[in-house]
Amino acid sequence: METLPTWFWVCYYIFLILTLISGVINWVRQVYSPLAAITIIFSLLAPLVGFVYSIGRSEGLNEIQYVLEQFKTRDTLSVFIILVHVYFVVWWFLFLDTWKWIKKVxxxxxxxxxxxxxxxxxxxxxxxxxxxxxxxxxxx
Known part of the structure; x- marks a missing residue:
């Protein structure tokens, strides 16, 4: 089976850890608390679901290619994985905007x-x- 390069996985897990930390920071500060709780849950759940889901991929596809191929067929877990990552991007826009506000106060x-x-x-x-x-x- 093919897999993505190590540098990609290092960057991905750093991104997930930073997302988890930003969720905890906002949850403790009670800024966007419900969204922060969802971020904490998703940042712990995303790698687990992604790993279990990518086990069943066919030969010659890496993890991203497999998820995108299954997304075209509207597979439930692939839709979940992609939506969670879109949520992370939206979360970072919220977090960075909030962080600017916190620094200004x-x-x-x-x-x-x-x-x-x-x-x-x-x-x-x-x-x-x-x-x-x-x-x-x-x-x-």
Missing amino acids: PFNKILEGKAVIMEKMKKRSKQMKTTTNHEEIEKK
């Missing part, structure tokens, strides 16, 4: 703003307590 200003808001809430809480105490004293 000045997190130190967000944390400073959060600290200011927390201080205001504490002051308001103390004012509410003192106000209620004064009102109770006046009623007595």
Whole structure:
């Protein structure tokens, strides 16, 4: 049986690992969480399904040729494999756009703003307590 060159497989598995890592990053940060979960599942499932599916290929075809040939006949697993890889490409466009957005957000200003808001809430809480105490004293 023919197979693709080693460099292709190295690049492919690096792509899958990076896709898995990007899915985990977005899932932890809760950015596109449902899509990130799907990405994690697909990045683990794609090589397994692809490997099992390519075992049955005929002589003289490599893995990609076999999947594309079966895709023309609308075989379910080949359609799944191709759609998963199209999803990965779309995912990377989403991830890289999100990554640009995350880099643009000045997190130190967000944390400073959060600290200011927390201080205001504490002051308001103390004012509410003192106000209620004064009102109770006046009623007595």
